[in-house]
Amino acid sequence: MTDLNREIPDNFQRRRSIFAGSMIEGWLLITIATGVLWDSRTYPPSLSSGTPGPAFFPRLLALLLGVAGIVLLIKRYRTTAPRDKKGSVLATHSSKKPATKWKNLGLMIVTIAGFLLVSPQIGTVFALPILISSLMWLIGERSALLLVTVPLAFSVFVYGVFSVALGVPLP
Amino acid sequence: MSSLIEGLISAIQPVNLGALLAGTTLGVFAGAMPGLSSTVGLALVLPVTFALDPTPALLMMISIYMAAEYGGSITAIAIGVPGSSPALATTFDGFSLTRRGEARRAFGISLFSSVSGGVLGAILLMAALGPLARAAIAFGPAEYFGLGVFGLSIVANLVGDDPIKGIVSALLGLLFFTVGLDVLTGTPRLTMGTTTLMDGLGLVPMLIGFFAITEAFNTVAGGRRPTTQKGDLGGTLPRPRELIRLWPSILRGSTIGGVIGAIPGAGATIASIVAWNEERRISKTPERFGKGIPAGIAAPEAANNACVGAAMIPLLGLGIPGSASAAVLLGGLMVQGVAPGPLLLTEQKELVYALYAGFLVAVLLMLAVGLLGIPIWIRVVRLRPSILMSLVVGISLIGTFALRGNPYDAWTALFFGLVGFAMLRRGYPLVPAVLGLILGPMIETNYRRALTLSSGSHAAFTESPIALVLILLAGVSFVAPAVRNRLVQRKEERS
Known part of the structure; x- marks a missing residue:
């Protein structure tokens, strides 16, 4: 039975x-x-x-x-699950996969989509620090210093390279 | 020989050397930045070259072209995102080595192979400008179709454990290519009635979406960390003995790059993927490919740098650009009043020899910039995942936009990021889809062109020996992995 x-x-x-x-x-x-x-x-x-x-x-x-x-x-x-002679499902040891953090993933997609929508309105140089800071926080960064300095430095770098040095117009 | 020495003297003049150094630095940077490429780098400096004399202008452009092919491997190895599409094959083994904490070794192999491939490509250019240009021009639609099918047959080696999933991935890639206007008739296909999709989905947004944004999604979703954070991540540079052992792989890669690079339209991406696949095919341990084997970096890197010299053969000999970058270079030559073609070698001999020598000097400068840059690339690898992945997404979105100045491309990259994430989660490999998008235009367009020229007769593909050989090789390449697996399985059963 x-x-x-x-x-x-x-x-x-x-x-x-x-x-x-x-x-x-x-x-x-x-x-x-x-x-x-x-x-x-x-x-x-x-x-x-x-x-x-x-x-x-x-x-x-x-x-x-x-x-x-x-x-x-x-x-x-x-395809059917492996069973024993009595028809019961066989138990085998397996390592559990880490649970997918769907909430974080959803927030990341919304953040990127928000950046793409907002950057033509307020300008990439101003939208980029918000994007980078948000993504860093979502991936697990909690240092306030890094959450502020890295996005700002990156925006200055992007502006310097693309707009000033290469002459590529950014939205 | 005396002409080459004169060319070398010309290439090391302060102005010319400065142009080569500036071009090399910019080329490495353009190649390493996802979204930029040798083509974008060349296009960006084109206005600058107008102010230069023909020799420094040409030398700056060839050094950008050469260095960008190497630069693509930097991000491929450091973060698993090909800086430009020819570095796609380098990600397979390069990033695996980085994950194992051997990034410095991977960078060293990549640099040495790129330099070797660059030198061999330059030698090929000097030796074969005439004969190979004639052979390359013999390629018609049937031969290009054969080449495309042969390239796609590589999918058979990339499908992993489940062939159906690999095939589905390749079919999706081919389907993505069909979005947009039909090249031959201008009929809109799968555009859903919008004008936005008329230009197609684009290779660069797909590459950035699949490799950069998907990786970021995986990280935030808790799938995996981009790199190991403990221990000595950089490792050590490869020993001279290891580099010497890699010479056969480098020679094979350079030969493949030299042949494919000389065929207009084939390009460095196909050359590097074919080189990686051939290296795996002839290896005694094919199962180690994609898991961090040095030959898996050496062959594609040698191939894509050998392509640069080879692409100059049809460009200089016949005025036919062998790649998008060569097309920009052709534009630069024409602005300078240099008319490529059979008369170039007689009418502007000094310029041609300065270019030959310039190639060799550019390769040496690439070696210097590359060696000095390795500590910087290692620092990139050591960055915290939260910083690294955020900056990867940021630079990818900006780079995608910068490519054509079109915000829609960044949305396309996001779309492919989601598709790539879903595919990876369900066990579908991404590379066959990329191959499908790259080779789709070559296969469909040339199939239809060949049939148009032969009034609908498929004999066009059997009457051309080159096309026939390529199609037969494709058949063998499709079947070989399955046969090999079967034989291994039987052997295991017996033992």
């Missing part, structure tokens, strides 16, 4: 999440392939000389991506 209350081993948890990921990836690839095929319906399929037109390459790639997506889905359904 299978013990339904038994804790699922870490290893299987990890494998199951990978399988779930493969399913998502499989469907994602099929969706991308469908999108490319849909968009390419307006491209000329061939040129007047009978040679491949602009639609040929994207359609070929869409087809191959679609096939790869299906292969990933089939692999997902054909």
Whole structure:
């Protein structure tokens, strides 16, 4: 009799999440392939000389991506967790992966996007210290001195190199 | 020989030597800065060269071109971000050595290989200006298609444990290339109805997104630290014995760089990746490649520097620029009233010999600047992750913008940073995608051009011996890793 209350081993948890990921990836690839095929319906399929037109390459790639997506889905359904003779899921030792700090990642993306939006308005030289300081704090820097001096020095360096020395206009 | 000595005397004149030194320093800097490159460095000094005589102007430009190819390896080794696309292959083993605390060794190997490749490229330029230029011009669409497919076959060696994921990565790279206007007909493809995507996604934003921003995302998400912070991170410079042992790899890399560099349109990026792959293919321990093997740095670095001299062969002999940097250089030559072509060797012999000698002097200056700079590169590696990764993101975004002055490129880099992070988290290698984006234009455009020229007949690819050999080599390269793995597996089962 299978013990339904038994804790699922870490290893299987990890494998199951990978399988779930493969399913998502499989469907994602099929969706991308469908999108490319849909968009390419307006491209000329061939040129007047009978040679491949602009639609040929994207359609070929869409087809191959679609096939790869299906292969990933089939692999997902054909693979099962390792079990013993009685049918119970086998426990194996595995090292736990460090948890992803999604909050930090999200904040970093928002910070970079904010910099890209704000820098044309207030100028890169003024936006850059805020970006660098925020990123340093997100990565774990807590020294107030470094959080202030490094971004300021970097902004002066960027201004000196790009704007003054190389003559590249910054937003 | 006397002409070369005269050229050498001309190259070491104070004005010319000053131009070479300024060009070398700027070139190393341009190559090391993600977002800048030899092309950007050359374009930036073009207005300065207008005020110079033809000889110092040309010497400054060739030294920038040469030094930038080496400079790209600095950030590739220090932080795992190729300063310019030809240094992509150097990141595989260079950054691995840095992670092991042997950054100084990696920098030494890279510098020695770059200098050797540069010298060999210059010798090739002197010896083969005439014959190789004629061979290179024989390349038509079918041959370029074969070269592109051969380049893409390298993916088979980069797919890792799961071939499907490697193939998906390469397909995505090829798909990214198709975004924008079709080169042959101008048809908008996958632009979602916006004009912003008409120019395509761009290689540099992709490289910066994949290698710089993805690394920063990984760091902040707790995936990994960019470098080890304990112990002696720098290590020691490579011993002369080790450098001598690397000579076969350097010679092979230089030969590959010399041949591919002389073919217009192929470029240093393809040469360095092909050199790395060939080194791995013939190695008795291919599994060590990508994990910090010295030959994995020596071959691509020798190849991309040998490309510089080789790219001058079609440029000077026929007026055909072999790369984007050579195209900027051509613009500089024309502004100076120098007309490249078969008559250049007879009409402006002094200038050509000064250029030959200038190449050799530029390589020596690159050695000096490189050796003096190693302690500085080591300090970069030693920076705290919080500072290093933040500055990498900052300089990457600024560099991406500076490339074309287009803020949209920085958004593209952010997009690729997210895509790269997702791909790495799910076990998809990034390099096949980059290869797809680089080789996509060569493969598609030349496939269609070849079929147009042959009225739709695929015989175009079998009638050309060069194209046929390249396609067959690509087939072998695709299948070889799988066969090799199978044989190793069987051997292990038996034992």
